[in-house]
Amino acid sequence: MKDVHEALNLREANMVATYLEDQGILADVRGGAYQAVVGELSNIRGTLPRVWVLEDGDAERAARLVATFVASLRATPEGEPWVCACGETLEPQFQSCWKCQAPKPV
Structure with missing residues (x-):
C-alpha cells in the first residue's frame, strides 16, 4: 500500500x-478524522x-492520474x-442545470 495524495x-480525498x-x-x-474536531479551516500536518x-505497482500511475485530476478540480x-x-443561472463548469437537469447549450 502506498500513499499517493494528501x-x-x-x-477531495473521497473524490480522488x-x-x-x-x-x-x-x-x-x-x-x-480530526477534521471533524478542528474543522476544515485547519490544515495541521x-x-x-x-x-x-x-x-x-499502481502507485506511479495513480500519482500521475491524481496530479491531473486534482489540477482540474482546483482550476x-x-x-x-x-x-x-x-x-437558472449556472457557473461555467456545470454541464447540466441543477434545477431541471437540462444539458448546457452548445
Missing part, C-alpha cells in the same frame, strides 16, 4: 479515491486525509456563467 479535505477506482486502481482514504493505493472554471432554458 487532500485538502475529506471530500473514487476517480482512481474508476480507472481500475483500488484506493483507500486514511486519516482526516497529520490531520489532512490521505489517499492510498492498495497495490504498490478556476473558464468561460462565462450560462442561463438555462428554465431561467
